[in-house]
Every structure is written in structure tokens, then in C-alpha cells.
Amino acid sequence: MKRTGHKKLRRSQVLLALVGVVVALALLYQGGRWLETRNARPEQRGDATQRFAAQTVEIGGEPYRRRDELTTILLMGIDRASDATVIGYRNGGQADFLRLLVIDPTADTLTQIGIDRDTMTPITILGVLGDRSGVRTAQVSLSHGFGDGGAQSCEFTVDAVSNLLLGTQIDFYIALDLDGISVLNDLVGGVEVTLEDDFSALDPTMTKGTTLTLHGDQAEYYVRSRMNIGIGTNEARMARQETYIAALSALIDERVHGNKDFVGELYDALEPYLTTNMTRGRLINEAWAARDYARGETVSLAGTHQVGSDGFMQFYIDETALEQTVLSQFYEKLE
Numbered sequence: 001m002k003r004t005g006h007k008k009l010r011r012s013q014v015l016l017a018l019v020g021v022v023v024a025l026a027l028l029y030q031g032g033r034w035l036e037t038r039n040a041r042p043e044q045r046g047d048a049t050q051r052f053a054a055q056t057v058e059i060g061g062e063p064y065r066r067r068d069e070l071t072t073i074l075l076m077g078i079d080r081a082s083d084a085t086v087i088g089y090r091n092g093g094q095a096d097f098l099r100l101l102v103i104d105p106t107a108d109t110l111t112q113i114g115i116d117r118d119t120m121t122p123i124t125i126l127g128v129l130g131d132r133s134g135v136r137t138a139q140v141s142l143s144h145g146f147g148d149g150g151a152q153s154c155e156f157t158v159d160a161v162s163n164l165l166l167g168t169q170i171d172f173y174i175a176l177d178l179d180g181i182s183v184l185n186d187l188v189g190g191v192e193v194t195l196e197d198d199f200s201a202l203d204p205t206m207t208k209g210t211t212l213t214l215h216g217d218q219a220e221y222y223v224r225s226r227m228n229i230g231i232g233t234n235e236a237r238m239a240r241q242e243t244y245i246a247a248l249s250a251l252i253d254e255r256v257h258g259n260k261d262f263v264g265e266l267y268d269a270l271e272p273y274l275t276t277n278m279t280r281g282r283l284i285n286e287a288w289a290a291r292d293y294a295r296g297e298t299v300s301l302a303g304t305h306q307v308g309s310d311g312f313m314q315f316y317i318d319e320t321a322l323e324q325t326v327l328s329q330f331y332e333k334l335e
Helices: 002-037 048-052 140-145 151-164 178-187 217-224 234-258 262-273 280-289 319-330
Strands: 056-059 062-066 071-078 095-104 109-115 120-126 132-139 172-177 191-194 211-214 274-276 303-307 313-317 331-333
Touching (some): 056 319, 071 151, 132 140, 140 151, 151 172, 151 274, 172 178, 178 217, 217 234, 234 262, 262 280
Antiparallel strands (some): 191 211
16 A cells, blocks of 8 residues: 555656646746747848948949958847856847947047847747747847857847848957946946936935945946836936946046056956857957047937837837948948
8 A cells, every 4th residue: 555655646746747847848938939029020121231241332322341350349238147047048138238349450449339229120039949930020139038048149149230230240249147247347446427317226325316436236226227217218228328338438448557467357257247259368459459549439320219019119220320320330432
């Protein structure tokens, strides 16, 4: 009787385990379907990408040549902790922050192109088993959600941003998980900001109108929070991020000029939170070479915001303005 009872118990345990697996797979599938279909639609883009894929293009009867001497680096801020477990191929975390650095060694300039996370562009879709199930037009931030949450997800995001910028080549990527924000912030001694919104629900010292130096989690609250902060839009958050990055960049520049080893120290401290295809040496060399380069205001891509049928924000690029931006940043007029 005991043996029969033990067998029944083991069968029940096996059955419960199988049910658990089925439920987990079902939830994973449903979550993946939500990510796949959220505002997604069949890929719709004109022939501009094909035209700009060529080494030379003709715009308004004038020939232009793509500038191969440029170095481009895509910076990503990923909405996921570095120790988060990625299950399947649709939970890699969204790319909440996207910025393309364009380094021009001939003109000694470093240009930043800001990319709205809600920009609609073709992204790669994976099935629940990791197979490519097609390309859909959706928010660019969702591109990182597909893949392994590491290099594969970053490559999908690089492809999406390249598609968005009419086939522009992107040489390198650097992705920072959200718990690396406070580490970066504290490495430069903290960033001083004046709060134009109230963050006191997250930190009682962060009240509207206060000027303070952000430390620890305060930096993450400032650059990442959106819901229930001010008007709650991504546009407002991007403006706040711009203020923060300008101050952060100035502090990094100051440290780099005062200590040639600082970039290496920065890389080593952030490595646990980074996913990148740049070697430590290449990153140090690029940063050191560009330390005195001229830097203008961040280039913003023109377009319009609208709320999708499911309530999520969408940003549609002005294609004519985009062509002019791509021409001015990545091409030169032939004589």
C-alpha cells in the first residue's frame, strides 16, 4: 500500500510539474504575441532605403557620396536589470534610450543623433522558438525585446536603427542595463540638475524646483521615470535625459582631460552592465581621440506623435526631413 501511495504521489508531482511547464510556455507565448503585435503592422517603407543603400545617390539632380571615414556608435539604455533572467526569445528588455554617435575624424566633430523610442520602423520578429517569423513595423524600442537579451538583441536593434536611418551603416553598439546608470553617475561624482517635475514619490528629497546633485538610485529615477512624473510622456522624459546627458558628458570630458586612464576605469566599472561589440582598447582609443572634438546640439529627427489604437504612443518620422538629415550627416556632395 505504501509503495502504491508513493507511486501516486510521484505521478501527481510529475503531473503538476508538467502543468507548470505548460502554463509557463503559454504565458511566454502570450507575452511574446503581445510584444510582437503591439502596434505592429506589415513593413511599410518607401524606396528611400534602397536608394540610400548605394555608395552614391542623386537628390534633386545633385550627386552625393557616402562618407566611409565616419565611425558610428549606437548607445542603448535597456529597461532591464543586469541580473534579469531572459526566458525564450521575446523577453530581452526594451531599448528605452537610443542615441547614435557620429565621429568625424576629418572635421574633428562628434555629433549625436537622438532617436525617440516610439519611432515606428521595420523590426525583426522572432517566434517563441527563436525562429525568424518576419519583419514588422513597430516601435524601435521593441526590437531589443527579441533575441537573447544580449548581443543578438543588440544586433536586432542595430538593424532597426539602420533601417530607420535609410540603411546607414552602424559600426558599433554599447548597451547599458538600467542598474548601470547609478554606477556611471557616481563615477563622475554625481550630476547636478534642477528638478522641473516632482519625484518625491520615489525619493522624498526630489521635490519640484530643487537643485541637487544626483547620487545612487536618484540618477535612475531622473532619467528613466515617466509614468506619474510631470505630463508622463516620452517626449518630456527625452528632454530630461538631454539635460542630464549634457551635464554628464561635461563631467566625463573633464575627467578624461585630467586623467588619460579614466576611460579604461569607466569601462572596467561598467563592464558588468554592458553589452558591446567594441573592445576595451578600441573604446578607449575612440574616446581619447575625440576628447577635443567639437560637439553641437543633439540632432533630433522630425516627425509626429500619435496614440495607437491600443493606447501606446507612436512616432512617425518625417521622411523628407529624414533624407536631409541622412544626407547632411553621412554623405558629401560631389563636385
